[in-house]
Every structure is written in C-alpha cells, then in structure tokens.
Amino acid sequence: MKMMDKAEKCLDPQLWHACAGGLVQIPPLNSKVFYFPQGHAEHSNGPVCFMASPNIIPSFILCKLTAVNYMADRYTDEVFARITLVPLKADDFDPDDDWPKMAHQNHEKAAKSSFAKTLTQSDANNGGGFSVPRYCAETIFPGLDYSSKPPVQTIVAKDVHGESWKFRHIYRGTPRRHLLTTGWSNFVNQKKLMAGDSIVFMRAENGELCIGIRRAKLGGFGGGPEFGVGQGLKGFDDADGARKVVPESVAQAAALAAIGRQFEVVYYPRASAPEFVVSAYSLSHSMKVQWSSGMRFKMPFETEDSSRISWFMGTISLVQVADPIRWPDSPWRLLQVAWDEPDLLQNVRRVSPWLVELVPEIPTIHPPLFSPLRKKPRASATTDFSPVEQVQHH
Amino acid sequence: MKMMDKAEKCLDPQLWHACAGGLVQIPPLNSKVFYFPQGHAEHSNGPVCFMASPNIIPSFILCKLTAVNYMADRYTDEVFARITLVPLKADDFDPDDDWPKMAHQNHEKAAKSSFAKTLTQSDANNGGGFSVPRYCAETIFPGLDYSSKPPVQTIVAKDVHGESWKFRHIYRGTPRRHLLTTGWSNFVNQKKLMAGDSIVFMRAENGELCIGIRRAKLGGFGGGPEFGVGQGLKGFDDADGARKVVPESVAQAAALAAIGRQFEVVYYPRASAPEFVVSAYSLSHSMKVQWSSGMRFKMPFETEDSSRISWFMGTISLVQVADPIRWPDSPWRLLQVAWDEPDLLQNVRRVSPWLVELVPEIPTIHPPLFSPLRKKPRASATTDFSPVEQVQHH
C-alpha cells in the first residue's frame, strides 16, 4: 500500500464538483495562486509547529498551480483535492493579468446533471427505503417503464471510488411516488449515513449514474483560530476527521514553499474552512479596494439543494490584520465584520477580502423592510466561511 | 476535538503490554536512548522528505526519554506508544553506564495474568460463539458457579478504550466446554475481527477483566526498505493503516531532533518494523562486539499464544552499512544475515546488531540433527523483525 498512496485513483471532476458544492472552484491548471500557510494551518487539526527559527515563512507565497488530483476519502467519501504548487518569485505576477479563462466547465455541468437531497429520518432510519423526489427520478435516473405494474427497475450507481451500488427503483403507493427499496438500507449502513446528510445523484457524461455524499456539517474542523474547535464528524470517530490534515504536513508544505521548492497541499472543500490557495488574480483584485469600516458587502452561499446561490449581507466593522505577531502583513481575514443576521454566522467574525463583494452603500433601514432571503435560513452554529451552505428544512 | 488529541486517554500499561506482546519493551523513563530517523522512516507509510539541505540529520541521535503515553488506535484497538524525546549532547552518554533498572514489571505481570487466543473460523464466523480455552476460563475469568445447571454468568470486560463489553459465559455441551455466547457476535462485528486475529483477556490489578486485540499480521507496514511493502490491514481499509505514521511527522521529528529540540514519535510495536528508539545501553553493548561474517546468532520471537519465547537462528553473511549514501555511519541494519530456516524470514535480509545475540560457534552439521524448534514454525511471508511472533496452529 503505502507507496501506492500517490497512485490513488482520481475522481471524475464532475462528480467531485457535484459533491463539493456549487461554489467551490479550484483555480485552473498552470494559473498563478497565492498560498497562505496561515490558512493552511487553520485547515489542519492541531497546532502547527512552523519550525523555522527565526520565522522566515512569508504570510503568502506566489505559486503556479501545476497539478490537481480530485480525490475522495476512502472512509467517508468526502471529497478533497491534492494540489501541487511550485513557488514563483514574487515579481512573477502582474496584477493586471487577465483572469484565467476556461475551467468552470465541470462546475456547470455538475450542477445541471446532478441532484442533491438531504436525508430525512425516514430515509435514514426506517424500513430501508429512500423517497426519491420526482424531479430526480425523472431527470437523473434512467427512464422507467410505467406500463408494467408496478413500474420497477434496478438502477446501478457508482460512488466516488467507482464502486457500484444496486438499488431497486419502484414507483408505487397511493399517491404514487418513486422509492428506492432493496439495496438502499445496505448503502446507508455501509456509508454510515444519518438524517441530515445529503446524497448527490449525477448522470455522468458517459451516461453512468453516480452517487456521492455530502456529510452534514456539524462544525467540521478548521474553525477560526479564535473560536475554538468543531465537534468532529457525526457517525465517525473523531480521530478520522482529525487525521485529514495533520499539522506536520502543514509545517512541511510551508517550509518547502519558503525555500522555493515544489510542494503539495490537501484541501477539503467542505471543511467549513476557507480556501488557502487563492487565485492570484482574485486576491489582487480584491486588494485594489480601499477596505474600510462601514462598507457594505455580501458573501455568497449555496442553498442546501444546490438550486440557487444566495448571499449573506454584512458591514465591515474593522480592517485589521488578524495575527499581528506572526503575520503582520497578511490580508488573511483582514476584515472584521458584522452580519445583518448575526445569529447565522455568529462564529465568523473575520473574513478575507477576496471572499466578499462590495455592494452599493444604501442607507440601512431599521428594521429592514425586506429580509434578503425569502425564508429565514438556518445555519449550523459552527458554519464558518464562504462557500457555505444553508441547512434548509422542507 | 483536534486540540484534545494530546489529551487522549492513556491505557493501562499492563494491558498495553499484554496486547503488544511479550518481547516489546519500552526503555524506562529518563533513560538514555538513541533515535534513528532511518528507522523512523521505515516505520512510516511513504517516502519521507527530509528537507534539510545539505543533509544535516545524523543517523542516530542520543536522547533522554522523558515521557511515554501508552495508547491505542481508536479504530483498530492496535496499541502504540507516543514517546517524548529530548536530544542530548553526544558525549552525554558513557558506554559503561549501567543498564537501567526497573521497568519490565508491567511486562511480567501482563504475561502472568493474561491469556491470548487466535480466533478460529468458528469463533469469528459462525453462530456468534467463542470457544473459551479451559485455562483461560479457569484462571482469568471470574469464578463460575458450577452448581447451577447449566453454569452461566455475565462477564464484563473493558477494552483498551475503557469501554465495557458484556458477554454471556456458559459452561455446557457434551463434552462440557466454556463458551461466550450473547454479546460475542456484537463484539466481533464492532471490532471487525476475523479468523486469525487474536484476542487477549487480562485480569487487571484492580480485579477488572480486560479484553484486547492483536490483529493478524498480514505484512503490516514498515517492511524493510528494499523488500517492497505490506498489504495493509485485513478488514480495514488500507487508508487506515496508511495514516498511522505519516511521512511528514517523521520529517518533523528528525528536523527537531537535529536542532536539539524536544520532539515526539509514535511507535506501533506490532507493525513488524523494528524499534527506532533504542536503549543507549543496549546499542552500545551490541557495538562492542566485533561483528563479522560467519558469526552465528539467535534472535528471539514469541509464540502466538505468548506462552514462551523461541529463537530464530542464523549466520551473519555480511557486515555492511545499509544506506551508504545517506547514512554512511549508521549501525542500522548493519548485519546482512542468512537464516537457518530461510523460508520463515525470507523478507528479512538485514538486522540491527542490538536485536540479535551471539551464540557460541558450533560447527554446523548438515543436515542438522535437531531443529531448534520442536514444531516447525510458520511465519507470515512478510514477518519482518524481532520481536516477531509465530503463527502457530493447534
């Protein structure tokens, strides 16, 4: 095994994006990015020992993104990316460079040919059945012969590891509805699914049906440095979550980056921790703004069913370096913010400039006439960063 | 969680030793040891990137062993030790120091009050029962009231995490035998036990019954650098084994050791990889020998049931540094050897001097009149190092 780890199979990028969520974008191959050791450390599960003494690790390092492996955790099916970066000289970047084209294809394709559903109690606990929303059955699943009574078929779906799962798909009951019966319970048990987790069905370009998992976010790891830590992944031993990004690998990546050697990082898009590999264009663009307190901004998030993108609104309360001791020149989490709906993101006090978008400064009305969201969204207490997803109840 | 990792509960050292096997000894607290980055790297699951350039990491580093945490993997129950080391100056060790006293207590106590059995097919697969060897039932288990018919009791055993498991212990059948029925099947499933794995029952000093696990060795990780790699842990996804000691933590330990700062290592005694933290006395003692080809030696191993220690015999074929490029002055695996029974340890070509014991040179007789072992032992194809254990069939 060990030696083979590097040879782990890559995932269909489309399925990867369907599982990661609509707001997750990996910068294109060979594009320029900034690597933030500070953010990498937040992505890890414990205190990082940056050994260099005196500290010679810059707060951000310009790199070329030379490779991306789209992968999935063997236990939890959670998607992650292994990204290879080659440090560049700081003056290799021209802030006026164009935004790199392309990419976003897998992204959009994934959104169109996939469907996500959050498991109900009945889906997860009771007699082993899964209630298939009509839209999913009719647009994602293979066509069902409605002339037989009852209409039944066996559907086969491949998970993120390429393993096939069989389900009996039946259309029955009064009123009629689509159900997965035989096979579903086994899947729930094997994958240790719980009510609140989501599953993603996707039709791949070759016509195969795929099935992915989005674990419910119960905090995840990588909470802001000042806000304590998450609770681990429900249904799995905490140790599992804890091993995802070990502090030593952050220290090694930072050390290699600092001396200009190629290095690799692992990024879990659904870990509620912000991306620490940031498109150079996006960063430099955001730093052209003269950030100051009082500015109004919005931050995108995705609704649970991936059907639309909504926005959190807020006001900048303070522009201040997050860690003046170690990274005095870092834009990481530069903005201290106040949210319009503070109960939803109470753990998020600071965000990085490139995550938000300025909005025209309209004098606030108290109380506001319109909530920016039609339904009052509920976010888990530890939801942290963009992209975030709303936990929405039906 | 994350932050709490360091606070993981420690194990009863006696149970730890019962699970680790009779030949595993951790050097005493505050004793002097040598740390081998080379051996640490073998203990890891992938290629280690020792960053220092040029390479300033010595092949072995004198340290004081300042702390040991006896621990167990949350998933597999496999025992491991987290050892804290503080580098010393090389001249802080006097080769004529006495062998440190004490220790070995947990060791011997564990051997006396514990019993190990390798699971048969029937124990692991069939109708949920476990056949308890009479000796185990009579000396380790609580006393059974034989006057009732049938004699039954509920026994409670704590696993390495302190979790209690209940079993129905019954004495029945013709001929009479001790069995564990209700509760056993659940235990097998939860712990993912398979035929070939061993369980250890131990009576702790406070009278509590404990139950530990020794997974069957199907190679494990850390095979010799030149002999390919193991197959991972049966019944668990390979990723689990692969995460035990990540290369980055080896790199970090070696880097800290090289600059004289305290560091921690994790050691899995049952990983079929040799100890890389070696008692300084033991090492210096072994290096007083003028090793040369042709010398006869023996290496201890433990029989599967832990009841006795046996020896592998062999002849030194060559005395040669294992890695002349990186560690030209290292005694690690200095001895290239030929075994008397080469089929048993065919993967072990090189051993370190402190693992073996010279034996008086008796002219070899071909064919030998006596096998050094009464029964011909069978060892797994990838059994690697001392201490090793013999897979013995009843």
Next chain:
DNA sequence: GTGTTGGCGAGGCGCCGACAA
C-alpha cells in the same frame, strides 16, 4: 479439550399502503 456442523427458534429488518402536511 476444542473446532466444525446442521437444526431451529425468535426477533428485527425491510416492503407496503394509509394517512397527513
């Protein structure tokens, strides 16, 4: 003394339509 087998009993898993939101 203990590993393996087949019998057989009971309990829980999983399929179902009836509701209701």
Next chain:
DNA sequence: TTGTCGGCGCCTCGCCAACAC
C-alpha cells in the same frame, strides 16, 4: 408531492448438542 407511521412477512442471526480429531 413526499414525510411518517403501523402492519406483517420473511430471513438471517445466534443458541444449541452432536459429532470429529
């Protein structure tokens, strides 16, 4: 349209003595 519930059939899990070595 779809989440939840109670009913109930079946099948697998697990207890057991009979054998075998």
